[in-house]
Amino acid sequence: MTENLIQAIDSYAETQGDKVAYAYDGEKHTYKELKQFSDALAERIDSLELPLNQPIIVFGGKSFSMIVAFLAAVKSGHAYIPVDINSPKERLTMINQIAKPVAVIATEALPEKLPDIPEIDQDELDHICLEKVDYHLTHPIHDDQTYYIIFTSGTTGVPKGVEISYNNLISFVNWVVSDAFNLPKDLQMLQQPAYSFDLSVMSLYPTLYQGGTLHVLSKKTTDNFVVLFTALRTMTINTWVSTPSFMDICLLESTFDQEHHPDLRDFLFCGEELTHKTAAALKKRFPDAHIYNTYGPTESTVAITEIEITNDILNNYDRLPIGYVKPEMNAKVVNENGDDITDGKRGELIIYGTNVSKGYINNPEKNAKSFFKIGEQQAYRTGDIVTMDDDGMLRYFGRKDFQIKLNGFRIELEDVSALVNKEEHVKQAVVVPKYNAQHTVSMLIAYVVPEENDFKNNLELTAAIKKNLGQDMMAYMIPQKIVYQKSLPLSSNGKVDIKAVISEVNNQ
DSSP: OOSOHHHHHHHHHHHSTTSEEEEETTEEEEHHHHHHHHHHHHHHHHHTTOOTTOOEEEEESSSHHHHHHHHHHHHTTOOEEEEETTSOHHHHHHHHHHHOOSEEEESSOOSSOOTTSOEEOHHHHHHHTTOOOOOOOSSOOOTTSEEEEEEEOOTTSOOEEEEEEHHHHHHHHHHHTSTTTOOOSSOEEEEOSOTTSTTHHHHHHHHHHHTOEEEEOOHHHHTSHHHHHHHHHHOOOSEEEEOHHHHHHHTTSTTOSTTTOTTOOEEEEOSSOOOHHHHHHHHHHSTTOEEEEEEOOGGGSSOOEEEEOOHHHHHHOSSOOOBEEOTTEEEEEEOTTSOBOOSSOOEEEEEEETTSOOEETTOHHHHHHHEEEETTEEEEEEEEEEEEOTTSOEEEEEEGGGEEEETTEEEEHHHHHHHHHHSTTEEEEEEEEEEOTTSSEEEEEEEEEEOOOOOSSHHHHHHHHHHHHTTTSOGGGSOSEEEEOSSOOBOTTSSBOHHHHHHHHHTO
């Protein structure tokens, strides 16, 4: 496969320099520009004489300057840390304190200056990109050196910086462009999530490695449904990457179908659970398309499993499997004592192999809890509950930390959400706990986007939903309250923002 990712991307400046690499907000940028701009910025970074193999923060939105900065950082021997412009300034400050970067490239104005490190701001960046340089790759990021660092949200509010190495990334890229997905050679790829979310890597690097075009959506566009649907109709995309929640939004548009998007034939989903309802609706709209469900925590370099969701899969599984582990990766299921489970029962998924991160930057305590060695291979405790069939197929059943107790019963919140989402009157739903003054769970509340219906009022609708749920789940699992919404809140990553719903429920 590819010998060097950076050289592969640079090579297109010579072989197809005028081809569009990046289309965003009416602007188009070529592979020639990508190489020239990133070379010039890499040379400027070198002139700062920063300590090598130390990270650089890249701050901004979805502009072309962001990927220019990413490539310039790794060309000059530095990992990059993408921080989205929509992040609160406190997050930027925390990332700076945790990661101890040696510089910051601000493609848009910083909300707060970072002390004691050099900054290349937008104006300076614009001038640098006008320079013509003859840059030589003498010290790019390679092998086990850290290529990028993605900061997750962190369950305690303190983000964790996942270090992804060059070897991690190149193994992932080789897999995505392999026969596993059989994507078009000329990738015309949708780029939807923020660069601070690792799902963005699924579109970014496979597309650039193949010499394809990234068709980029801004948050401003995705926040306005009318603008979004108009933009999608103008995009000549053949491959789609997003969260399932973002697809649920797109399915609200009746013209989002094969007839109006005849080139769109491949869909890849990751970042959260792909429901049967979403996949079935999409398959109905795009009957000839290939729909892939993938799975992987940030710590595993985006995704490590895949399965095509065919009509047979839809007919045989109410809750869709997450598929088979990619080459160079391994998985096993363990019980609460850490013993291997081999009988197909539920347990925690342990993953190990080439894609597993070296750990969280400057966080030895968390690393000791989450990462360990199996033989010579790096391993990670995912915290995800799965089963593994005899043939290696994995099925997902929620998070260990999404378990709650209600009146003495142990309940998997994601199990309940999955069942509510299946109910015929429900378009989309999430179920969250309501806590009492003693910080124990007093009830379950479902936030529901309903299907169109003929009920006279919400009381009748609620009664019908609860009656149907009673056929599929125990009474103690049925949400005591249903709150109807026009849409569910999404995080900047395009996932349903469960934390926002929990916060709203418990601050009323």
